[in-house]
Amino acid sequence: MDIFNSLLRTLVSGICGLGADAHPMIGLTLISILTGIGMLWVFGKTSDQEAVSRTKKRLQAYLLEMRLFGDDISLVLSAQKKLITGNFRYLGLMMRPMLFLTVPLLLLLIHLDGFYGARPLPIDERAVVTLQAAGRLEANAPVPELLAPAGVHIETAGVRVMETGQVSWRIRAERPVEGSLTFRQGDTEWTKSIAAGEPFRYLSIRRVSGLWDALWHGGEDRLSEDQVEWIEIRYPAAEVPFAGIELHWLVWFFVISMLSAYLLRGRFGVTF
Amino acid sequence: MSRAGGSSGRRLRVLAPAGIAVSLAALSRLEPSAAPPDPACLAYVGPGAGFAFLGSFLSLIAAFLVGAASLLAWPVRVLWRTLSGKKGWEHAKVRKVIFLGLDGYDPDLAERFMSEGKLPHLAGLRDRGAYDRLRTTYPPLSPVAWSTFATGVNPAKHSLYDFLNRSMRTYLPELSSSRVREPSRFLRLGKWRIPLGKASVDMRRKSRTFWSILGDEGIDSSILRVPITFPPEKFNGRLLSAMCTPDLLGTQGSFQQFTTSEAAGQFDEAGQRRPLTRNGKGLEGKIEGPPNPLLDGPQPMTAPFRLQLDGTGGRLRVNGSSYQLEKGEYSPWVRLTFRAATGVKVEGIARFLLTETEPVVSLYVTPINIDPEKPALPISHPSYYATYLAKLQGAYSTLGLAEDTWALNERVIDEKAFLDQAYSICEERETMFTNALDKTKKGIVACVFDTSDRVQHMFYRYLEPDHPAHRRNPPGDREAHYEGVIEDLYRRMDAIVGKTLEYVDEDTVFFVLSDHGFKSFQRGVNLNTWLLENGYLALRNDAREAGPYLQGVDWSRTRAYTFGLTGIYLNRKNREAEGTVARSEAADLKKEISEKLSGLRDEERGAVAIRKAWPKESVYQGPYMDVAPDIVIGYNSGYRSSWDAALGKVGAEVFQDNLKAWSGDHCVDPALVPGVIFCNRKLGRGNPGIEDLAPTTLGLFGRKPPPYMDGNDLFGMAQP
Numbered sequence: 004m005d006i007f008n009s010l011l012r013t014l015v016s017g018i019c020g021l022g023a024d025a026h027p028m029i030g031l032t033l034i035s036i037l038t039g040i041g042m043l044w045v046f047g048k049t050s051d052q053e054a055v056s057r058t059k060k061r062l063q064a065y066l067l068e069m070r071l072f073g074d075d076i077s078l079v080l081s082a083q084k085k086l087i088t089g090n091f092r093y094l095g096l097m098m099r100p101m102l103f104l105t106v107p108l109l110l111l112l113i114h115l116d117g118f119y120g121a122r123p124l125p126i127d128e129r130a131v132v133t134l135q136a137a138g139r140l141e142a143n144a145p146v147p148e149l150l151a152p153a154g155v156h157i158e159t160a161g162v163r164v165m166e167t168g169q170v171s172w173r174i175r176a177e178r179p180v181e182g183s184l185t186f187r188q189g190d191t192e193w194t195k196s197i198a199a200g201e202p203f204r205y206l207s208i209r210r211v212s213g214l215w216d217a218l219w220h221g222g223e224d225r226l227s228e229d230q231v232e233w234i235e236i237r238y239p240a241a242e243v244p245f246a247g248i249e250l251h252w253l254v255w256f257f258v259i260s261m262l263s264a265y266l267l268r269g270r271f272g273v274t275f
Numbered sequence: 276m277s278r279a280g281g282s283s284g285r286r287l288r289v290l291a292p293a294g295i296a297v298s299l300a301a302l303s304r305l306e307p308s309a310a311p312p313d314p315a316c317l318a319y320v321g322p323g324a325g326f327a328f329l330g331s332f333l334s335l336i337a338a339f340l341v342g343a344a345s346l347l348a349w350p351v352r353v354l355w356r357t358l359s360g361k362k363g364w365e366h367a368k369v370r371k372v373i374f375l376g377l378d379g380y381d382p383d384l385a386e387r388f389m390s391e392g393k394l395p396h397l398a399g400l401r402d403r404g405a406y407d408r409l410r411t412t413y414p415p416l417s418p419v420a421w422s423t424f425a426t427g428v429n430p431a432k433h434s435l436y437d438f439l440n441r442s443m444r445t446y447l448p449e450l451s452s453s454r455v456r457e458p459s460r461f462l463r464l465g466k467w468r469i470p471l472g473k474a475s476v477d478m479r480r481k482s483r484t485f486w487s488i489l490g491d492e493g494i495d496s497s498i499l500r501v502p503i504t505f506p507p508e509k510f511n512g513r514l515l516s517a518m519c520t521p522d523l524l525g526t527q528g529s530f531q532q533f534t535t536s537e538a539a540g541q542f543d544e545a546g547q548r549r550p551l552t553r554n555g556k557g558l559e560g561k562i563e564g565p566p567n568p569l570l571d572g573p574q575p576m577t578a579p580f581r582l583q584l585d586g587t588g589g590r591l592r593v594n595g596s597s598y599q600l601e602k603g604e605y606s607p608w609v610r611l612t613f614r615a616a617t618g619v620k621v622e623g624i625a626r627f628l629l630t631e632t633e634p635v636v637s638l639y640v641t642p643i644n645i646d647p648e649k650p651a652l653p654i655s656h657p658s659y660y661a662t663y664l665a666k667l668q669g670a671y672s673t674l675g676l677a678e679d680t681w682a683l684n685e686r687v688i689d690e691k692a693f694l695d696q697a698y699s700i701c702e703e704r705e706t707m708f709t710n711a712l713d714k715t716k717k718g719i720v721a722c723v724f725d726t727s728d729r730v731q732h733m734f735y736r737y738l739e740p741d742h743p744a745h746r747r748n749p750p751g752d753r754e755a756h757y758e759g760v761i762e763d764l765y766r767r768m769d770a771i772v773g774k775t776l777e778y779v780d781e782d783t784v785f786f787v788l789s790d791h792g793f794k795s796f797q798r799g800v801n802l803n804t805w806l807l808e809n810g811y812l813a814l815r816n817d818a819r820e821a822g823p824y825l826q827g828v829d830w831s832r833t834r835a836y837t838f839g840l841t842g843i844y845l846n847r848k849n850r851e852a853e854g855t856v857a858r859s860e861a862a863d864l865k866k867e868i869s870e871k872l873s874g875l876r877d878e879e880r881g882a883v884a885i886r887k888a889w890p891k892e893s894v895y896q897g898p899y900m901d902v903a904p905d906i907v908i909g910y911n912s913g914y915r916s917s918w919d920a921a922l923g924k925v926g927a928e929v930f931q932d933n934l935k936a937w938s939g940d941h942c943v944d945p946a947l948v949p950g951v952i953f954c955n956r957k958l959g960r961g962n963p964g965i966e967d968l969a970p971t972t973l974g975l976f977g978r979k980p981p982p983y984m985d986g987n988d989l990f991g992m993a994q995p
Binding site for chain 1: 335345346348495513648663666667669
């Protein structure tokens with residue numbers, strides 16, 4: 004899983020990092036178009052194109068039927084009924100390609116969210132770092148020690164929440180940083196990457212130890228020790244600005260990928 | 276902090292389209308959770324499926340809106356109809372009138388097959404209702420007769436006498452039913468010319484159709500493929516154009532044959548033969564489309580294709596799509612795109628047939644039909660009716676003369692391929708007819724099936740062993756198999772009648788009719804040669820033969836000429852550009868020629884070739900007499916205007932054997948080829964004529980026929 008995540012991180016960072024210094028939309032547009040093309044190809048290969056085309060045309064025909072025979076209420080209602088049942092048939096035809104597309108795209112979305120979903124810590128803004136222990140905390144056990152790289156100031160000592168097994172610290176970035184936080188308890192150490200300052204880059208919000216969790220949080224290799232379930236930094240949520248509009252990256256991604264797929268569908272001979 | 280609630284501020288605050296909501300839900304799984312994801316939330320909608328969800332959503336909204344609008348508008352429509360005085364249904368005697376037109380369905384054959392018990396539905400209709408022979412028009416030609424059917428007037432009032440008319444200025448033939456005009460102004464930019472305006476299509480048939488008259492009264496119609504409805508007229512109803520609708524090239528049907536044979540020459544009369552060249556392991560060719568409208572001169576746009584042979588067939592790639600062809604089997608309709616410039620394209624549809632694979636490879640391409648889904652010219656009313664039918668039932672033939680008789684005449688396809696094509700078109704027609712019957716609960720449904728005409732034209736020779744075209748067939752060429760084709764045709768049409776009867780109730784009047792019958796076409800008569808031999812026509816340099824379109828005619832010494840199928844034109848002063856016959860001489864000249872031609876004998880066969888020739892005044896009455904042939908020819912059975920004469924050629928002989936597969940015809944004395952009329956009700960009088968159907972229909976809906984109509988109400992129900 005670590006190798007797999009590492010490959011995806013490299014791929015996403017490589018593409019999304021292009022021109023990120025200048026504007027995050029450059030990389031986002033590029034990967035959206037590539038995704039649109041990729042998904043279009045998969046969709047074409049895995050869907051029953053003939054049935055999709057036929058069903059879609061029928062739906063359009065039922066709409067026209069309502070205009071053509073508008074004087075006859077019974078025909079209008081009948082066309083509506085056929086339209087609704089046709090819609091279900093149409094959606095049913097989408098199931099197969101969706102099964103093929105769900106997993107790869109979900110993985111891609113997870114990693115894209117790592118790049119565009121949050122901003123590095125802004126200078127002089129505070130953030131909370133939380134460590135989730137694998138079990139309940141012992142009241143008499145010592146609080147893990149947090150070590151921060153130069154440029155990151157630890158403002159509070161670790162605060163324990165016994166019921167949930169969490170320990171939280173408040174930190175503040177004093178200057179641009181790209182490094183690691185180190186958590187030490189006795190002889191055991193855990194690390195968690197941290198970034199502050201511009202530009203957009205691949206961020207790991209949470210480092211996890213579980214295999215299943217690593218699927219959803221692939222920003223860093225898994226924690227090797229099993230005493231800690233995860234370590235998280237609450238980075239501020241990001242929005243991507245373009246043409247004076249700030250929107251969540253997912254909106255841009257879907258608009259661009261869908262638009263590119265729509266415009267290129269003829270070239271790929273795909274109907275949807 | 277809960278496990279699912281961490282990462283505050285990571286909630287996806289977007290106003291996304293509904294279609295991507297599922298993806299957003301999937302992404303929300305990024306919030307800390309150790310639980311396995313809910314499969315429903317993983318439903319990715321990506322570009323393809325995203326549009327699907329969005330499209331479904333929008334179509335449901337549209338359905339709801341249109342449905343709601345229809346419901347809300349219903350009382351408004353009723354009120355409007357009441358206030359505007361449209362009381363179409365007030366005096367109506369029936370709820371629905373159905374016309375099933377079987378072009379060329381011959382009474383002799385129909386009566387024979389009925390007596391043999393082979394047409395049970397028609398026989399039943401005859402026994403329960405009425406059957407008679409239906410008088411046809413002078414001349415008994417489909418465009419003429421169906422125009423009379425639609426308008427209730429004789430040809431001199433609707434101005435159609437033939438497929439072709441002649442230009443009075445140039446003597447060149449032009450389509451009689453419609454005229455396409457290019458935009459008159461262009462903006463020229465280098466080699467490009469950008470039209471400043473739209474091309475227009477004019478209907479040249481005059482008078483009003485009964486469905487248009489009834490439409491004004493609020494009576495709705497579905498008119499399918501009734502000849503001479505291109506361009507479609509605007510009226511209260513739906514109409515799909517038919518005969519004389521051109522192909523994408525602007526012709527009445529030009530097939531293309533691609534072949535590796537270098538010896539093959541061009542065709543005499545129709546179609547184009549083009550090279551199929553070997554390139555690597557495949558074969559390549561270019562389908563020729565219409566001229567590029569953005570360039571000066573006839574520079575056709577093309578659609579290249581590649582054919583890769585494999586076993587018994589081949590893989591065809593055209594316009595980025597690929598189709599598997601089997602030898603002897605038609606492809607489905609293939610959309611062909613012709614690009615005039617970036618972003619400017621014209622689309623048509625055609626079917627492919629691999630006719631030979633070894634040693635010569637030949638590929639037949641049907642005429643490129645106007646794509647009904649995206650029509651390049653208006654072919655229906657409303658304009659989206661053609662689109663509606665295409666989306667509902669798939670692509671269909673839109674060409675006026677849809678069955679490719681020329682390809683069989685030229686032996687590019689064989690009899691089986693022709694029949695496959697004809698019956699495939701017939702099935703398309705039946706599907707749209709059934710749809711119209713389903714949807715038109717009251718009003719008029721009219722549909723004409725041409726298959727009955729085309730198949731008889733091409734297979735009549737199999738009914739007559741002594742037919743010159745039959746003798747020409749290679750011995751053992753599956754002839755026996757085709758002897759039953761016409762009987763099978765009549766049975767198939769009878770089956771359509773049977774299916775239509777399921778839609779007929781007590782409030783419905785159902786007519787089955789044909790515009791004319793059929794006779795054999797064994798010998799062609801070249802009246803230009805006869806006129807030359809008898810001193811009415813002269814050629815330049817005293818030549819004895821001349822090419823098509825009256826080339827080589829010395830107009831200064833010519834008093835009469837012919838082209839087309841119907842008659843002889845006088846070269847009238849002040850009418851034709853180089854007229855020689857004064858108004859005062861015309862009547863005598865017409866009488867003289869008519870008398871000479873009446874009873875004209877074919878000495879080689881010892882038979883009368885022309886039963887009678889009529890001066891036009893004796894058969895027509897109306898304002899468009901000038902367009903009519905001055906003398907109308909009534910050929911005898913077995914004879915017709917020769918192929919050469921129809922094209923305006925002057926040949927060496929007056930009489931010629933007809934050797935073409937087109938071996939049956941109806942361009943003879945109208946008395947020899949009446950049509951048929953069946954009705955589910957008793958007719959009120961005898962001797963029905965095709966001009967009676969329009970006033971009869973008006974009468975059934977309680978309307979008085981306009982006084983200009985020539986026909987009479989067959990039931991006598993018209994309101995005084």
